[in-house]
Amino acid sequence: MNIKNTLKRFDLFGYCKKYGLGPWQCPQFLFLVMGLIISFCEIFVYFLGNYYIEDPKIVLLIVMTLTIILFVISFSIVKGFENLAEANRMKSEFISVVSHQLRAPLSNLSWTLDLLMSGRMGKIEDKQVEYFKILKENNGRMKDLVSSLLIVSRLQSATLASNNEFFSLEEMMKESIKSFLPYAKASNADINFEAQPGLPPVFADKEQIRMVFENLLDNAIRYIKGKGSISVILKKEGKDMRFSISDTGVGIPKQDQRYIFQKFFRSENAMKHQTQGTGLGLYIAKSIIEKSEGKMGFESQEGAGTTFWFVLPLKDKK
Amino acid sequence: MKTVLFIDDEAALQRTLGEFLKQEGYNVLSALDGENGLGLAKKQNPDLILLDLIMPKMNGFETLAALKSDPGTKSIPVIILTNLEDINDIDRAIEAGADSYLLKSHYSPDEVIEKINQVLGCK
Numbered sequence: 258m259n260i261k262n263t264l265k266r267f268d269l270f271g272y273c274k275k276y277g278l279g280p281w282q283c284p285q286f287l288f289l290v291m292g293l294i295i296s297f298c299e300i301f302v303y304f305l306g307n308y309y310i311e312d313p314k315i316v317l318l319i320v321m322t323l324t325i326i327l328f329v330i331s332f333s334i335v336k337g338f339e340n341l342a343e344a345n346r347m348k349s350e351f352i353s354v355v356s357h358q359l360r361a362p363l364s365n366l367s368w369t370l371d372l373l374m375s376g377r378m379g380k381i382e383d384k385q386v387e388y389f390k391i392l393k394e395n396n397g398r399m400k401d402l403v404s405s406l407l408i409v410s411r412l413q414s415a416t417l418a419s420n421n422e423f424f425s426l427e428e429m430m431k432e433s434i435k436s437f438l439p440y441a442k443a444s445n446a447d448i449n450f451e452a453q454p455g456l457p458p459v460f461a462d463k464e465q466i467r468m469v470f471e472n473l474l475d476n477a478i479r480y481i482k483g484k485g486s487i488s489v490i491l492k493k494e495g496k497d498m499r500f501s502i503s504d505t506g507v508g509i510p511k512q513d514q515r516y517i518f519q520k521f522f523r524s525e526n527a528m529k530h531q532t533q534g535t536g537l538g539l540y541i542a543k544s545i546i547e548k549s550e551g552k553m554g555f556e557s558q559e560g561a562g563t564t565f566w567f568v569l570p571l572k573d574k575k
Numbered sequence: 576m577k578t579v580l581f582i583d584d585e586a587a588l589q590r591t592l593g594e595f596l597k598q599e600g601y602n603v604l605s606a607l608d609g610e611n612g613l614g615l616a617k618k619q620n621p622d623l624i625l626l627d628l629i630m631p632k633m634n635g636f637e638t639l640a641a642l643k644s645d646p647g648t649k650s651i652p653v654i655i656l657t658n659l660e661d662i663n664d665i666d667r668a669i670e671a672g673a674d675s676y677l678l679k680s681h682y683s684p685d686e687v688i689e690k691i692n693q694v695l696g697c698k
Contacts, residue, residue, distance in 0.1 A: 360658040361585055364679040368591045371684050377598050400680050407660075418662040 274415075284338040291331040299324050345413065352410040356403045363403065367396050405537040409520065412544045419462040419548065423574055426459050426466070426498060427452045427491055433471050434489070437478065445484040446477070446504075453492040460572040461549040469545050472538040473502050473565050479534075480506035480527065480563075494568065497551075501566040509557040517555065518543045526559065542567075577695060578602040578619065582612030582638065583627035583656065588679070592625075595684040596691075609633030613641050616648045623695055625687075626673075628657040628664065636667065643672040652694045656687065 273283035280286045299320050306316035372378060374389050381389070411417035434448055441448050459466070477487045485505040492499055509517060513524035521536040546553040546567045557563035579601045583589055586607065593603045604619055606612035610632045616624060624642065628635030635655065642648045652674040657664075665676050674694050677687060 357658060360680050361588075364658065365585060365587045365591065367680075368588060368684050372591050372594055375595075375685075377594065404680070420662055 284335045284342055287338070288331065288335040291335070292328075295324065295327045295331065298327075349410040349414040352406050353414075356407040356410065359403050360400075363396060363400050367393070367400065370396065402535050402537075405535055405541060408541050409537055412541065412548070417465075417548070419465065421460055421462055423458040423460050423572075424463045425456070426500070426569075427456055429463060429467055430470055430489065430491065430500075433467060433474065437471070437474055440475075441478050441487070444478050444481060446481045447486040448474075448489065449486065450489045451491070456491060456493060456498065457571055458574070459498050459569050461569060462545075465545045466549070466569075469542040469567070470500075472542050476538065476565075477502055477504035477506065477563075480504065482507055485562075493571070497568040497570055499566065499568045501564055503562060503564040505562040508559040508561055508563055509555075510559045514555075514557060518553075576600060576602045577622040578604060579623050579625060579691065580604040580606065580612065580615055580619065580621040581625045582606045582609060582630070582635075583625070584608060584630045585627070592684055592687065595688055599688050599692075601691075609635065609638035609641075613638055613648075616642060616651065617645065620647070621651060623691060624651055624653045625656050625691075626653055628655060628659050628668070636671065639668065639671045639673060654687075654690060654694060 269283070269285045269289060270280075272285045273280055302323060303316060303320050306319055307313065310316050310319075370389060370393050373381065374386065374393070408417065430450065430452075434450055438448070474487070474489075481487070481504055487505075488503045490499075490501045490503075507526050509524050510526050513522075513526065516522045517524065518539050519536075520540045522540075523534055523536040527534065543553045546569070549569055551567055551569040553565070553567040555563060555565045577600075579596055581589055581593065581596075581603060582605075584607050589605045589607075593605065596603045604615055604621060606615050608631050612624070612626070613633065615621075626635050626638060630638075633641075635657065639653060639655075642651065642653060653672065655668045655673045655676045656679060657676075658679050660678050660681075668676055675690055677690060682690075
């Protein structure tokens with residue numbers, strides 16, 4: 258092993274970055290902190306022993322024994338953490354590789370379907386078009402799932418790059434609502450949008466925030482049973498921009514509420530009303546909002562509806 | 576008739592998009608890796624190159640760099656057509672001289688053709 262490799266082993270922040278963890282969750286950094294605390298405690302025990310025990314040899318023996326025991330325990334704990342972090346990193350990497358590999362055949366399938374459906378390869382019957390549409394829809398679902406898995410893997414490995422800029426949240430939301438209107442109409446849902454006049458721009462990754470908003474809007478429409486309404490409110494609250502979306506949908510059962518932002522979780526209620534869904538949308542939404550230094554939460558009552566909200570800190574344009 | 580060189584290791588995708596391009600009145604040349612693509616570009620001097628990034632022998636970034644450093648192929652517009660959506664890859668390709676960057680999973684063949692027409696200044 259050369260010197261460069263040896264030095265690399267001491268690059269604590271490099272390790273933390275590799276695992277996508279902050280310093281207080283990173284095994285190597287924690288080991289250093291534990292070592293310092295143990296050393297400090299040992300010095301303290303040494304002086305305390307010196308004060309109460311007459312024979313310095315016994316004091317030294319106690320201190321040495323304690324040091325060895327504490328170091329062995331902390332090393333085992335940290336090693337365990339390190340193994341878990343490594344397994345987690347490998348899992349994220351695996352998802353990322355598999356998702357990339359899945360994308361190629363899915364794109365091939367999608368484009369081939371486009372070619373057949375365009376009639377360029379010969380006329381197709383109406384009945385056939387119906388089935389091609391089913392294939393196309395399912396291909397779209399698989400592509401969405403692969404995209405979601407890739408985002409989750411990037412969020413977990415802290416490699417999801419952000420392209421932050423100042424933009425009008427109000428304008429972005431108006432655009433998205435416009436594109437969702439046909440879907441809302443087909444689902445018997447009215448969308449009301451209310452924005453406080455003169456709102457300042459927010460500083461975040463526009464496309465990621467759009468993804469969050471569209472996911473919440475899609476859920477609101479999806480879980481409305483019969484006729485219902487959706488209310489989107491955007492306002493300034495102190496130094497934050499506050500967004501909320503309320504629906505008159507099926508709501509989230511109380512026992513499921515604490516799991517709602519977990520990966521792959523879908524409440525029983527949701528599964529009953531909508532069989533489609535990956536259980537990744539809300540996890541991604543919350544992770545993106547937190548990555549943008551904001552907060553996200555919800556209130557819900559089964560049978561009455563749900564309100565999801567998020568706040569984003571406002572920043573000065575320099 | 577304008578010629579489009581499509582460099583991609585996915586033979587099925589080549590066939591599908593090739594069919595769309597032919598019907599749009601383009602002459603299509605195909606290469607399954609960067610090395611062959613580079614050779615064809617030098618020999619045939621196409622009007623536009625569609626370039627994938629993950630390929631055997633010579634990847635898309637290396638091919639793009641070679642195309643842009645050769646006086647004979649430097650001015651041929653290049654559209655990247657890939658599944659890599661990382662912002663760093665996009666920046667890297669644009670900086671290396673690509674005219675456009677399209678994600679296969681986000682674009683339909685018609686939209687790709689629209690982009691080709693736009694880059695070539697037709698229609």
